[in-house]
Amino acid sequence: MITIKSEREIELMRASGAIVAAVLDMIGEKIRDGMTTLELDTMAEECIRDHGAVPSFLHYRPKGEPDVPPYPATLCVSLNEEVVHGVPSSKKIIREGDIVSVDCGAFKEGYHGDAARTYMIGDVPSEVMKLVAVTRECLERGIAQAVAGNRLHDISAAVEEHARAHGFSVIENMVGHGIGSELHEEPPVPNYGRRKTGVRLREGMALAIEPMIAMGRSRNAVARNGEWVAVTEDGKPSAHFEHTIIVRKDRAEIMTLSPASAG
Numbered sequence: 246m247i248t249i250k251s252e253r254e255i256e257l258m259r260a261s262g263a264i265v266a267a268v269l270d271m272i273g274e275k276i277r278d279g280m281t282t283l284e285l286d287t288m289a290e291e292c293i294r295d296h297g298a299v300p301s302f303l304h305y306r307p308k309g310e311p312d313v314p315p316y317p318a319t320l321c322v323s324l325n326e327e328v329v330h331g332v333p334s335s336k337k338i339i340r341e342g343d344i345v346s347v348d349c350g351a352f353k354e355g356y357h358g359d360a361a362r363t364y365m366i367g368d369v370p371s372e373v374m375k376l377v378a379v380t381r382e383c384l385e386r387g388i389a390q391a392v393a394g395n396r397l398h399d400i401s402a403a404v405e406e407h408a409r410a411h412g413f414s415v416i417e418n419m420v421g422h423g424i425g426s427e428l429h430e431e432p433p434v435p436n437y438g439r440r441k442t443g444v445r446l447r448e449g450m451a452l453a454i455e456p457m458i459a460m461g462r463s464r465n466a467v468a469r470n471g472e473w474v475a476v477t478e479d480g481k482p483s484a485h486f487e488h489t490i491i492v493r494k495d496r497a498e499i500m501t502l503s504p505a506s507a508g
């Protein structure tokens with residue numbers, strides 16, 4: 246069942262979303278060559294708790310996957326060919342030329358916010374810069390379709406068409422999701438699909454839209470048994486951006502926008 250959020254619930258989701266945006270802004274200021282991904286995680290957890298929230302991902306258990314241990318961290322930090330779910334580690338060092346997807350969730354007063362950005366560290370090859378820019382645009386184009394009266398796959402198709410127009414591939418086995426009092430709610434939000442199909446979008450639906458776009462030909466992100474991190478099949482880089490949004494009549498309302506860029 247896809248729930249419709251009341252204005253009161255949306256107010257609470259705005260608060261959770263703002264915390265996630267603050268964490269990602271802070272990460273954007275601090276991230277640099279030589280840092281470990283665990284350092285980022287520690288800063289993020291502190292920031293979330295300072296805001297009176299708790300990390301959404303910490304101890305998360307995926308349904309129906311008993312082999313996978315509960316998620317052990319606050320952030321997912323995924324470097325280069327890692328698509329998603331990179332587990333922060335003191336052994337993983339961020340280097341010049343890397344692209345780093347940082348995914349963060351915060352839970353406060355019963356509601357989650359969830360967002361991700363891909364940061365470029367120093368000089369990055371121009372084709373990789375292009376991948377990051379196009380993935381961000383895929384998210385914007387997806388969000389532009391998240392209006393009442395459209396269909397769910399209008400979002401998916403907008404993402405897919407833009408990625409393919411630039412010769413990039415869409416990761417198909419990882420998807421966005423409904424969000425609210427649970428981190429993952431109905432419906433799944435794929436990054437590929439046909440326009441004018443899927444459920445009708447209604448005002449008050451809350452969605453986490455999260456394109457994962459790869460440079461090579463990989464269509465899936467693969468995880469080794471019992472491991473969280475999922476990588477492209479051909480080892481080529483992949484980028485990831487995510488916002489939590491509310492479907493509205495004329496234009497979606499973004500919950501996880503940073504105050505600096507709001508408006």
Ligand code: MF3
Pocket residue numbers: 301302303305316321330348349359360361422453487
């Ligand atoms: N944004 C990702 C998602 O919504 C992050 C989930 S990490 C997990 O699926 F640990 F919570 F699974």
Ligand code: CO
Pocket residue numbers: 359360421422453455487
């Ligand atoms: Co998500």
